[in-house]
Amino acid sequence: MKKVYFKMAFRNLKGRPLRSWLTILGIVIGVFLVVSLLSLSEGLKGSIMQELKTMGGDIVMVMPGDMNDIMATFAGGTELSRHDIDAIRRAEGVEMVVPTAWAGEVVRYKDSSQNIFIFGSPWETSVSVYQENLGWNLVEGHWPEPNRRQAVVGSMVAEDLLPGLRAGDRIQIRGHSFEVVGILRSLGSKQDDSMVALDWPDFQSVFGRQDGSPMVMAKINEDFSVARVEANIRAELELSQRRTRQDDQPSFSIITSDKATDMVGNVMSLIQLAVFFFASIAILVGAIGITNTMYTSVYERTKEIGILKAVGAKRKDIISIFLMESIIIGFVGGLLGVLLGSGLAYSAEYLVPQSRPVFHIQTTVTILLIFFGMLFASLVGGLAGYFPARRAANLEPVDALRYE
Amino acid sequence: MLIKLEKVRKVYRMGQVDLTVLKDVDLEIEAGSFTTILGPSGSGKSTLLHIVSCLDTPTEGRVFLDGQDVSELSGDQLADIRGRKIGFVFQRFNLLMNLSAIDNAALPLVFQGVSEAERKARAEKILTELGLGHRLNHRPNEMSGGEQQRVALSRALINDPDILVADEPTGNVDTKTGQKIMELLASFHQQGKTIIVVTHDLKIAAYGQDIVELRDGEIIDRRQTV
Ligand SMILES: Nc1ncnc2c1ncn2[C@@H]1O[C@H](COP(=O)(O)OP(=O)(O)O)[C@@H](O)[C@H]1O
Numbered sequence A: 001m002k003k004v005y006f007k008m009a010f011r012n013l014k015g016r017p018l019r020s021w022l023t024i025l026g027i028v029i030g031v032f033l034v035v036s037l038l039s040l041s042e043g044l045k046g047s048i049m050q051e052l053k054t055m056g057g058d059i060v061m062v063m064p065g066d067m068n069d070i071m072a073t074f075a076g077g078t079e080l081s082r083h084d085i086d087a088i089r090r091a092e093g094v095e096m097v098v099p100t101a102w103a104g105e106v107v108r109y110k111d112s113s114q115n116i117f118i119f120g121s122p123w124e125t126s127v128s129v130y131q132e133n134l135g136w137n138l139v140e141g142h143w144p145e146p147n148r149r150q151a152v153v154g155s156m157v158a159e160d161l162l163p164g165l166r167a168g169d170r171i172q173i174r175g176h177s178f179e180v181v182g183i184l185r186s187l188g189s190k191q192d193d194s195m196v197a198l199d200w201p202d203f204q205s206v207f208g209r210q211d212g213s214p215m216v217m218a219k220i221n222e223d224f225s226v227a228r229v230e231a232n233i234r235a236e237l238e239l240s241q242r243r244t245r246q247d248d249q250p251s252f253s254i255i256t257s258d259k260a261t262d263m264v265g266n267v268m269s270l271i272q273l274a275v276f277f278f279a280s281i282a283i284l285v286g287a288i289g290i291t292n293t294m295y296t297s298v299y300e301r302t303k304e305i306g307i308l309k310a311v312g313a314k315r316k317d318i319i320s321i322f323l324m325e326s327i328i329i330g331f332v333g334g335l336l337g338v339l340l341g342s343g344l345a346y347s348a349e350y351l352v353p354q355s356r357p358v359f360h361i362q363t364t365v366t367i368l369l370i371f372f373g374m375l376f377a378s379l380v381g382g383l384a385g386y387f388p389a390r391r392a393a394n395l396e397p398v399d400a401l402r403y404e
Numbered sequence B: 001m002l003i004k005l006e007k008v009r010k011v012y013r014m015g016q017v018d019l020t021v022l023k024d025v026d027l028e029i030e031a032g033s034f035t036t037i038l039g040p041s042g043s044g045k046s047t048l049l050h051i052v053s054c055l056d057t058p059t060e061g062r063v064f065l066d067g068q069d070v071s072e073l074s075g076d077q078l079a080d081i082r083g084r085k086i087g088f089v090f091q092r093f094n095l096l097m098n099l100s101a102i103d104n105a106a107l108p109l110v111f112q113g114v115s116e117a118e119r120k121a122r123a124e125k126i127l128t129e130l131g132l133g134h135r136l137n138h139r140p141n142e143m144s145g146g147e148q149q150r151v152a153l154s155r156a157l158i159n160d161p162d163i164l165v166a167d168e169p170t171g172n173v174d175t176k177t178g179q180k181i182m183e184l185l186a187s188f189h190q191q192g193k194t195i196i197v198v199t200h201d202l203k204i205a206a207y208g209q210d211i212v213e214l215r216d217g218e219i220i221d222r223r224q225t226v
């Protein structure tokens, strides 16, 4: 491909700027959608997977509601009751039970106040599970003791959210005062690093809740297999729910780390597939725009094609000139689409936590995605321009020259 | 013998009707001659010139260029011959509007695979010779008709062709400029090129040493003055 063809194509595009930019815009939108949506969903997947990875193999989660309706479970206000928690505790092979609960609330420290993710669990059992199974470490202070209104905070809380906060300081939540006794080492996830963890009874009193929990962690005795304990928990919970609620249809989910990873992986892959499908339609529409513009361009430049042929241009020369034009459209569209798309994906990372402290998305704009986006857009440009270019190349020189 | 046409017939199909534009034309053009093709509008001059210059092929009959039968070559093979052996000058100049004078003049060399530096150097040399040294980077719409026609002439000469064909080269310029263009063509003839000019103007035709008169697709007269 000769440099001069690029120059000619570029001049032609510049000669009709509005039409060129509108055609480019069609590709920009398509690539923008692919890049931003794929980055966001990839980021979402990454955040969830990381969350799951911190949960070791000998921990299972028990949640209310049917797992097939997992989104409703996360979003809905249902909880496992105190009876349910006791039932889990009774199951053979369960070594320890840690009920948990969470909420977003304003936390005050000296003059600063921030909306922060608050996490509650009984220090009595949870401290050891956190240390041994979830890999929590302290950079400052000491581990909390039960029933003494002591809190532990994530690394980002002290660094970012409530600057200056040290172990031994006091924070206020809804008028309740707590002593921060320890600051955690980073757990590698923004969500975990920006939380304040409270003792179970403290969490209950701050938020005025009953003893229920939306998610209970159960630690499995190492002499038992995960599958067996899962079955035991299921049996106990079904029994308890039938008895206490007179419920024919017990409704809860037991999530082992393997199961969770599989499930999230599947759901996210499906979402990504759908996203890719719809964004591809946008790109297809952009491609049709290119084909249309290029046909118009061939039509308008019939005479010019005749001149080029008269002075010795062969079919491949004409094809190259026109293909170059559509490839430039695709490439520029791809470049802008990638820039805008990754721009949105990055800003989402900073925008989301402010409105909802509970959920962080760490977006992943991979080099591969950028490279692929631009290559793909150029390829689309080339394909979309092929038939118009072929029509140009097939024109008879005399017919083209006579054209006015 | 440079160019030889044998019973060349050109038929255009217009719906149900066949329009025979050239009727079994026999014509020989010597190397180094200055031939003019004279005739009224619609007599088939351009069609004849296109066939002579490998831009078009006959419906029937044979065309020989340098002894080679070119009547059944492919489009790309003809393009190659045009690019190497033939220079074109058109009535409406037919310059590319978004290219500068130098890029327009150098255009044929692009398809001959000549490097950019050499293209520029050769185009600049020819344009300067034709008095356009101060116009190298001007676009066609910034130049007068005479200047544009000289850019077109430069483009026709850039690949040092054996044959220079011109279809009504003076049709779009005033009489004085037209004379200058014909004098330029005559000077290229002096340098040894074969010149073929199509015109409906007797005065212009008179520049030729070999005047072929065409009417309704047939040669009705031929005057060779040398
Ligand atoms: N592509 C074409 N299809 C149909 N008729 C054509 C075509 N090209 C030329 N003609 C007709 O052939 C005749 C001769 O045309 P042309 O060679 O251009 O004549 P001239 O150059 O002498 O004016 C005209 O009647 C013209 O309308």
Ligand SMILES: [Mg+2]
Binding pocket: B045, B046, B047, B167
């Ligand atoms: Mg004509």
